[in-house]
Amino acid sequence: MKLTLSWLKKHLNTKAKLKEVTKGLTDIGLEVEEIIKPNDNLKLFKVAKILKAEKHPDADKLKVCDVDIGGQVVNVVCGASNARENLLTVYAPPGATIPKNGMKLVVAKIRGVESRGMLCSESELGISDESEGITELKNKKVGESFFQTNDEETIDISITPNRSDCLGIKGIARDLCAYGLGKTIEKKKLKLKINSKKKTEVKIEKNSGCEAFGSLYIESVKNCESPGWLKKDLESLGLKPISAIVDVTNYVMFDLNRPMHAYDADKIDKKIIVRSANKNEAFDALDDKQYKVTEGSCLITDESKILGLGGIIGGKSSSINFDSKNIVLEAAAFDPIQIAKTSKELNIITDAKFRFERGVDLNSIQEGLELAAKLITDICGGKISKINIAGKIKTEKKKIIFNTSNFEKLIGFSVLTKDCEKILKNLGFNFKTKKNIITLEVPSWRPDISQEADIIEEILRIKGLDNVQSVKPDSNFSKPTLTYNQKLFHLVQRSFASQGFMETVSWSFTEGKYNELFGKKNVKITNPISSDLDTLRSSNFVNLLNQSKNNIDRSIENFSLFEIGPVFQEDLTQTTIASGVMIGKKVSSSWIQEDKLFDVYDAKEKLFHILSDLGLSIDRLYIEKSNQKFYHPGQSGDVFIGNNKGPLVGSFGSIHPLIINKMNIEKAKPIGLEVYIDNFIEPKKLYRISKKQLEKSSFQTVERDFAFIFDDKIQAQNLMLEVKKIDQKLIKSIDIFDVYVGEKVGQGKKSIAMKVVLEPFDKTLTEKEIEELSNKIIESVSSLGGVIRS
Helix, strand or coil: CEEEHHHHCCCEECCCCHHHHHHHHHHCCCEEEEEECCCHHHHHCEEEEEEEEEECCCCCCCEEEEEECCCCEEEEEECCCCCCCCCEEEEECCCCECCCCCCECCCEEECCEEECCEECCHHHHCCCCCCCCCCCCCCCCCCCECCCCCCCCEEEEECCCCCHHHHCHHHHHHHHHHHCCCEECCCCCCCCCECCCCCCCEEECCCCCEEEEEEEEEECCCCCCCCHHHHHHHHHCCCCCCCHHHHHHHHHHHHHCCCCEEEEHHHCCCCEEEEECCCCEEEEECCCCEEEECCCCEEEECCCCEEEECCCEEEHHHCCCCCCCCEEEEEEEECHHHHHHHHHHHCCCCHHHHHHCCCCCHHHHHHHHHHHHHHHHHHHCCEECCCEEEECCCCCCCEEEEECHHHHHHHCCCCCHHHHHHHHHHCCCEEEEECCEEEEECCCCCCCCCCHHHHHHHHHHHHCHHHCCCCCCCCCCCCCCCCHHHHHHHHHHHHHHHCCCEECCCCCEECHHHHHHHCCCCEECCCCCCCCCCEECCCCHHHHHHHHHHHHHCCCCCEEEEEEEEEECCCCCEEEEEEEEEECEEECCCCCCCCEECCHHHHHHHHHHHHHHCCCCHHHEEEECCCCCCEEEEEEEEEEECCCCCCEEEEEEEECHHHHHHCCCCCCCCEEEEEEHHHCCCCCCCHHHHCCCCCCCCCCCEEEEEEEEEECCCCHHHHHHHHHCCCCCCEEEEEEEEEECCCCCCCCEEEEEEEEEECCCCCCCCHHHHHHHHHHHHHHHHCCCCEECC
8 A cells, every 4th residue: 555645635734754653654564565766767757749759860760859848858869650840749858767567768879870769669668558650749738748647656565465444545544643743634514516417227137246336427527637735646556547537536536435437327228226247247357458358257237238347347348538518426335355366367457356355344335425526526627416325234333341450350451441432533443441441433444343352452562562561481490391291292293203103294185096095084275285195194195195105106116104193084183193104125135135125023112112202101011903994804803991891092004005005105015003102191190200210130941841722712912911911020021922823722722922021020939939820821721721732
C-alpha cells in the first residue's frame, strides 16, 4: 500500500514530518518497507518540435532532424518513419535513461553525423506497447516536461492480511490518530443533488457470489482529462491517469478501501444481471486479454453479454471512454473466497481483487458511491440519480466485553482505563464503560476483531511494544527441562545411531497404493501436495522402504536406516513409533569368511540393545509370534514386558514377501524392527538410580548342559523362564545351543539342549550342591512336559 503525506493530510490533521509518520506507522504494525524518492530522470524528457527532417547522407533509413526543445535547437539522428517537419514529439537529452531498457544516452556519432539525444516511441517511454515510430503529440507546449512527475516522496507500507481496513488511506489516518500523530478530519456527510430519475435495473441471482450490488446513474457527463491534483495523487501511487471518470473510481478505491467500477450506461443491454458463470464462457477484459471464465465465477452481465468479472476486472464491452455520455457507478459486496479462487485460476492480479479477497467494509457501499458521484459531477458535470442497492448487506454488530485488568495479566504491564477508552475511540469503536469493564461494539471495517485478546492487541500496538519489559529467564530449574517422552525420543535416536543406523526424516504423508499393503485403511488427504503423497502413513516402513529402494537403485546396497515419527490410524489418532530397516549384507565375503546377510536374529539383537538402552531389563522381556501383518508370519516376534499381557514395547521380523514384491525390492530382503515409544511407562525412579549395580563374583563358575524332549509346540523362551525361577541370583545365564526335530525323538516332538551357567557369590559350589540344583532344574522342566533326554 502506497501513500503520500499530502494525501494522508486529507484525512489527518497533523504537523508531523515524514520521518515521524514513518516511525509511527512501523510502531503500530504498519511496517514501512520503502520511501520512494521522486524520479528526477523523468523530468529530463521534454516536449519537442521537429523543425526540419532530412535524409541521412550515409544511410537510407535514417534522418537528420533539427529539433526545437524550447529556446534551443539540437541535432538528432532518428530512424523512425514518421519523423517529419512540425511534428510534436518527446525528446530525451544526453544523460537521460530510457525507461524501457535502462539505456543511458550520450552524445554519439551515427554514420558520421553527431546526434545529441533521442526522439522516443511510446514503447521506449513505457506508456504503451506501441513501438512503430516516435510519439506523436497534440496541443502540447514545446519545452515543457512530458512526464507529470511527482515531487513528493511516497511511503510504501507492508499491510498484513488481517488489516484490510488499512488498504485505504482513511484507515491508515485512523490508526495514526490513535497513535497520537494528529486528529482525523471528520468530513461532513455529502448531500448530493438528485436531479435524474434514470436508473439501471440490477438483478442478483442465487449463488452468484455477490451479497449486495450498489449502483448510481449519472447522465449527461462530459468525460475529460483529470485535473492536476487527481493526476498527482494517482501518479504518486504509480498509477497512470486514464480519464476523469476512471481516475475517480481508482481514487475512491485507494482513499476509502472501496473498490468501484464505472460502466458506459449506453452499452448496457436493458439491465445488469449478477450471476454464476456457466461452462465455456469467455469475455474480453480491460487488460486487452480474453479470459475463459471458470464455472461458478461471479459474472456481471446484461441481457446479451458479459460486462465484467465481479470484484476482479471489468470488460471491454462496457468500458468508459472520452465519448461516454451516461454512466453507471458500481460498488458491491463480493464473496472473498470466491474472488481469491477465481483470480488464482485465471492468474489475474488487480488492486480490486487484492482488496476484496482480504475483506472490504460492507457499509462503505453508499459512502463510496456518494464520494465518486460528487467528484465526477464536479469535474465532468452531469445529473445524479438515487443510489440503488440490490441484495442485502448482512452485517452483525459484534460486541466484546473487555476487562482492562486482563491487559496486565496477558501483556505484563498495566494501562489506565481512560487510556484504553481514548485509543478505542480513535480507532472507531463505540463503547460503554462501567468501572474497569468496557463493553465494545466492533466497527464494520474491522472483521479481524472477534475476542477480548484482539482488543488487548490493539491497545498494545498503539501503546507500543517497547513498553513490554524484558524479563530474564529463570535459570534455576526445579524440574527437568524435558519430559519423560521427550527424553525417550532422544534416547531412541542415539541408541539407533549407536547400532549403526542412519536417521531419515520424511513427510507424514505417503503413497496410498503402498500404504494399504501394511494392513491399514488409507486415510486420504483432501488436498495433497503431490499425487504420490496422498495418504497419511500408517507405518514408518512405507517411507523407509521407498527410501531404501532409491538407495538400491543408486547401487548403495548395504545400509541400515531408521525414522522416528507419527503414524496415523483410521480415526486420525496418532502414535509415535521408532522404526528401522536393515538392508543387504551384515558381513561381506573375504578370504576367511563368506557373505552374511542381515537376518531376523540381527533385528532381535539390535532391538534388545535399544530396549536395554531405554532402561528395560532384558530378563523381563517376553517374545511372542508377531501379529503385525507387514512381517513374515514365521520370521517375526512381538516383545512385551513381563508376559504377553504386559505393554508391547517392540517388534522385529523379516518384511512380508508380498510387500517386498509389490514395492519391487526383492533384491534387498529387508529386515525390520520397531520401538513403540508411546507404550513406555515412566518409572518412579530414574534409570541410573534403579539400575542394579554390576557385581562380579570371585568364585569359580559352573556350566551344566541339559537336553529335554518336549511337544513341538513348546517355546524355548518358556523353558528358560521356568529354569531361571529356580534361583535367579545363582543362575547367571541360560543359552539354547541346539534344537532337534527328527526320527530319533518321535513325531510331534522336539529336543531342546541348553547350557546353564552358575555363578556363586559367597563360596565355591560343592558337587552335592551342583547336583541338587541340577535335579531342581529337571523337576521344574518336567512341569512343562519336558523329559530328560538320555
